[in-house]
Amino acid sequence: MKILQQLLAPYPIEQFLAEYWTQKAIHISAGDARKFHALFSWSDLNYLLNYHKLAEPDLRFSMEGKSLPQTRDPQDWSDRLRQGATLIINGLHQRVLTVAELAANLRHDIGYRTHVNLYCSPAQQRGFDCHYDTHDVLILQIDGEKKWFVYRETVLYPTPDMPSSKQHQLEEPPYLECVLKAGDLLYIPRGHWHYAVACDRLSLHLTVGIDCQTGLDWLNWLSHELKDSSNWRQSLPVVVDGNTNALEQQLTALRQHLIETLHQPDILHKYMDAVTYRHQPPLPVTLPAQMGTDIFPDLFMTRFAWSPLHRIRVKQLGEEHYQVRVGSKQVDLKGVPEIFVENLFKQDEFSLLDIADWVPNLDLEGDIAPLITRLVTEGILQIRER
Structure with missing residues (x-):
């Protein structure tokens, strides 16, 4: 904090x-x-x-x-x-x-x-x-x-x-x-x-x-989740001459479905993820770099920085396979060594030469430059002006 x-x-x-x-x-x-x-x-x-x-x-x-x-x-x-x-x-x-x-x-x-x-x-x-x-x-x-x-x-x-x-x-x-x-x-x-x-x-x-979020917000989110089920969208039975038997039967079935939904092992984490990622500011527009133009104006000395409005979340999905989430944007990185990822996302600002120091075995032009280009055009990474 x-x-x-x-x-x-x-x-x-x-x-x-x-x-x-x-x-x-x-x-x-x-x-x-x-x-x-x-x-x-x-x-x-x-x-x-x-x-x-x-x-x-x-x-x-x-x-x-x-x-x-x-x-x-x-x-x-x-x-x-x-x-x-x-x-x-x-x-x-x-x-x-x-x-x-x-x-x-x-x-x-x-x-x-x-x-x-x-x-x-x-x-x-x-x-x-x-x-x-x-x-x-x-x-x-x-x-x-x-x-x-x-x-x-x-x-x-x-x-x-x-x-x-x-x-x-x-x-x-x-x-x-x-x-x-x-x-x-x-x-x-x-x-x-x-x-x-x-x-x-x-x-x-x-x-x-x-x-702040409240228990009512959680219930509201839950109601949106239940919209995917046709049972919840179905009209409730009409009450004919005061006979509520059919209505009670359907409400009982819905109550049971709600109980089963609340017992799903991932239901709380789904809501917590929704709270974490929604209402994020949009990623900033960075022209002309985001269109693939002048991404390396100072060649290897070009400096890059992450969006000041977002936090970076990195999740490892497998060997040399990572999922990067910044705001509403999600990008998969494959074939990148762990030491590269550890250094890259810990830095507020860096250059291509910094990356070369972290992973000297990677080729700057063949491996690193295309990856940086992708992050810039996706709007995740920004070029730091001199």
Whole structure:
């Protein structure tokens, strides 16, 4: 959990998971105002606003809990900020590479889908009424300061169809009241009511949403698996004059089939694999190399790197036969020695000369170059620019 550990530092990750994760909010002060500056900055925000065609629902404004009418005029955006509205940009992880890497690596750390939104709030302003989210959140304060109030939950582990707008908050004081300064982190579990007010200057923060899986998600996955069986797609018997005998008989048969399905030895691993590999970001497009052009611009000194948004999973299927999975892409490698595979997938970056050192018996042009070409054109491997 390297990325999560970096975000929580200096707080121990083991203590966070044992005492706070899904249980209660915590404010962690790193004492380093520039801790998150490498992720995002005012310059990044200005670039998005000036050179991207942003519109609702990706860009919107909220003031005192109410969404403002849509506008695409950048001059209106500045005016709204001056009037006290909070600027929100959704899906920041789909627009900025550093944020995309954060979301992808955090997803690999904890095993669940993540997304990142941006919030820019004028001084002394509150963009939202007190509410709770139906996902866990990590709030990363980039610049400015914001005062947060967190209250205990009224619904345990709410799902997306149980929004706070349909619930009533308890009339009691917050159990956590804190001021986030630049470099600070705030964790709020789903279901815990909260709101925030910017302090004496413009505030900029990122909110990382974490969509944890639940038992209901497993049941939903299981229902999709059962669609392959015609027995489950078959219409249930009609109830004639209140006679439910036929209906009971068919439901009993379906119950038995469900029990047999749940007792399949690989059913849990199938679901765990589905959780591991779904919701992965797409492999990056790398032109012109992905079309087979200029794959070795510096000849043997050409350097290659793996996608920064994905983790590599290698499974040995037989002697010199390996299955490589990166995101949604799966590639079989045959006739490659074990020492080559061990070195290749442990390196963040390498060149053809590095490979020659690992496996001096392999021919660079006849064996290695075609393999590297295949990995590049498949979109798994990228050419590192000088």
